[in-house]
Amino acid sequence: MTHQHIIVAALLETHGRTFAAELGARVARNTPSPLFRLLCLAMLTGAPVQADIAMRGARALADAGWTTPHKLANSRWSQRVAALNEAGYARVDERTATQLEVLNERLLDEYGGDLRRLRAAANGEASLALEQLRGFKGIGEVGASIFLREVQAAWPEFYPFIDKATAKAAGRLGLPTGAGDLARLVDAQIFPRLVAAIVRTQLAGDFDRIRDGAG
Structure with a gap:
């Protein structure tokens, strides 16, 4: 050795x-809900908070039942603010709650709520997948990289x-x-x-x- x-x-x-395993999102199944939860985690890491708080925020979304884009779409802004505040987003809870809504709307509008359509659109090109991910509100280079690092367990072309x-x-x-x-x-x-x-x-x-x- x-x-x-x-x-x-x-x-x-x-x-x-x-990080997907820590979150409890079974990304390797390649089903919409775990992929959505991983996307939310990627977005939450873009806020000026520590990594453990981002994980707590992602768990808070799941604890509230917002494990799919359609379920999150039925949440109220005040509910998201409260959940994020309790998770440790005291200074950026309102902005992050809004970013989640904008991200979710794009996911529903452009990909029908299914990130596997983003995968298909990227056609195996990591650079294109990263570009598409950065198109979501609140996801920059770090968040896009987090998503692709973790999702390669389900998307072997990357x-x-x-x-x-x-x-x-x-x-x-x-x-x-x-x-x-x-x-x-x-x-x-x-x-x-x-x-x-x-x-x-x-x-x-x-x-x-x-x-x-x-x-």
Whole structure:
């Protein structure tokens, strides 16, 4: 086993859970509801809040029953504000509640509420998928990358995908910074977990811990 494989094992043991799995969204099923929930998480990360608060916000939407575009469309702005405020969006709850509505309207109008139509429109081009994702209100480069990193578990035509921030974090761990080279270290079905683990290491700032665990 190479040192890189040892680093990978330490990453997976410490942080090897996708953000979709933490959210409870079974993205690998490739059905509209989990994909929608992942899109909401991607949007919520665009607000000036910490990653754990974004996750709490996404869970709050599900707890309120807004797990599909049509269900969210039936929510009131004041209800969304209250749910987001309780989740920790105290300073940006009103703006985020509005962004959710605008995002949802575009999803319904352009894709019939089904993100698999976005997948078809992208025709296997990651750059086009990212561009389409950035077209949603509140989703920028970071949010679009989050969605594509996680959804490659269900949309294999985008495998292997990593964004620039993930590549940089991988380099700090002594791992390959190219998606293809990084993917060769694990089986395809494990790759989204590895990418998430690298991102979580960046968020936690525990590069030394991972490297020491692999020592």
